[in-house]
Amino acid sequence: MTSLFKKPVLVHGHRIPARRYTGWALVYVLLFVALPVTALMLLLDLAGWALTVKLLGASCYGIGCLLG
Numbered sequence: 749m750t751s752l753f754k755k756p757v758l759v760h761g762h763r764i765p766a767r768r769y770t771g772w773a774l775v776y777v778l779l780f781v782a783l784p785v786t787a788l789m790l791l792l793d794l795a796g797w798a799l800t801v802k803l804l805g806a807s808c809y810g811i812g813c814l815l816g
Contacts, residue, residue, distance in 0.1 A: 796809070797809045
């Protein structure tokens with residue numbers, strides 16, 4: 749198994765640096781992973797709220813209803 753952060757490799761006498769995280773990697777993860785997942789969860793939450801409050805006529809929606 750290959751390590752993600754191992755010593756640099758020599759290829760034809762040229763040193764190839766090891767992988768590292770960059771600022772752009774963080775931007776791409778936030779843009780292409782975190783934002784779509786958050787948007788999907790928001791849509792599912794809105795659908796659950798609409799189903800519970802509007803369609804079923806519940807007075808509230810969420811964990812507060814279970815505790816109160």
